[in-house]
Amino acid sequence: MTHRFEEILLEQAQAWLEVNIDQAGYETGNAAIKNISLAVKPGVLTGLIGPNGAGKSTTLKAILGLLPFADATVEFHGKANHYAYIPEQPVFYDTLTLWEHLGLAAAVYGMDEPEFVREAGALLEKFRMTESRDLLPGGFSKGMRQKMMLMIGFLGRPDVYIVDEPFIGLDPRATKDFLGLLEEERRRGAGVLMSTHVLDTAERICDELILISEGRVRASGSLDDIRTAANMPSASLFDCFDALT
Numbered sequence: 001m002t003h004r005f006e007e008i009l010l011e012q013a014q015a016w017l018e019v020n021i022d023q024a025g026y027e028t029g030n031a032a033i034k035n036i037s038l039a040v041k042p043g044v045l046t047g048l049i050g051p052n053g054a055g056k057s058t059t060l061k062a063i064l065g066l067l068p069f070a071d072a073t074v075e076f077h078g079k080a081n082h083y084a085y086i087p088e089q090p091v092f093y094d095t096l097t098l099w100e101h102l103g104l105a106a107a108v109y110g111m112d113e114p115e116f117v118r119e120a121g122a123l124l125e126k127f128r129m130t131e132s133r134d135l136l137p138g139g140f141s142k143g144m145r146q147k148m149m150l151m152i153g154f155l156g157r158p159d160v161y162i163v164d165e166p167f168i169g170l171d172p173r174a175t176k177d178f179l180g181l182l183e184e185e186r187r188r189g190a191g192v193l194m195s196t197h198v199l200d201t202a203e204r205i206c207d208e209l210i211l212i213s214e215g216r217v218r219a220s221g222s223l224d225d226i227r228t229a230a231n232m233p234s235a236s237l238f239d240c241f242d243a244l245t
């Protein structure tokens with residue numbers, strides 16, 4: 001009962017993020033993506049899918065204002081632009097330990113010391129990284145670095161998560177831990193925009209999908225909407241992807 005009531009409230013809530021990209025790219029006049037509109041709504045996980053070079057990362061960069069050229073409107077409606085971006089390639093300081101990275105992020109998020117210690121400690125446990133807390137990430141494996149980026153993102157408990165291909169490098173257990181935490185955050189009301197190539201997972205967890213190819217949206221909506229666009233009423237997302245791209 002409570003859950004249904006929460007769901008109704010979430011459905012009525014305004015989107016956390018609304019994006020309209022007319023065109024954007026890496027040099028003026030040469031658009032890598034065109035006519036991409038999307039909204040990130042409370043509790044909703046939107047999957048951005050498409051082949052290599054389709055424009056998924058470019059779309060996320062356009063939203064974050066990281067491109068040299070973007071003819072776009074990006075509106076955040078939450079608490080003072082409170083979002084987390086979790087990039088595909090981990091970015092870190094060679095001279096700071098995992099714990100110090102988390103501390104730096106906590107300072108940026110404005111967390112006090114007891115809250116930081118509690119939340120960061122819980123995340124280390126969740127991602128099974130407690131033993132590595134005082135180590136430098138330069139010596140971490142790809143998956144451990146990816147986990148560090150995820151922990152930094154989750155620490156601030158933002159309204160919006162923008163996640164670029166989180167699954168590559170994570171082992172099945174870490175993937176399960178990540179998806180569990182993402183689900184908790186969605187129940188809290190956070191919205192998620194996530195690019196991925198892992199289509200069987202996308203099919204299972206995404207509420208909405210945006211399929212991009214050659215910088216343009218080919219289909220969007222629920223899995224059924226994607227199936228309709230592909231004219232394949234009971235196909236898997238993988239088969240629809242294949243047909244539409």
Ligand SMILES: Nc1ncnc2c1ncn2[C@@H]1O[C@H](COP(=O)(O)OP(=O)(O)OP(=O)(O)O)[C@@H](O)[C@H]1O
Binds near residue numbers: 032050053055056
């Ligand atoms: N830094 C860059 N400078 C110039 N062009 C770029 C740059 N990064 C990407 N592009 C171009 O923009 C287009 C879209 O690339 P993008 O990285 O957004 O694809 P993607 O869908 O994220 O692909 P992948 O699945 O391989 O990560 C491609 O044609 C690519 O060559």
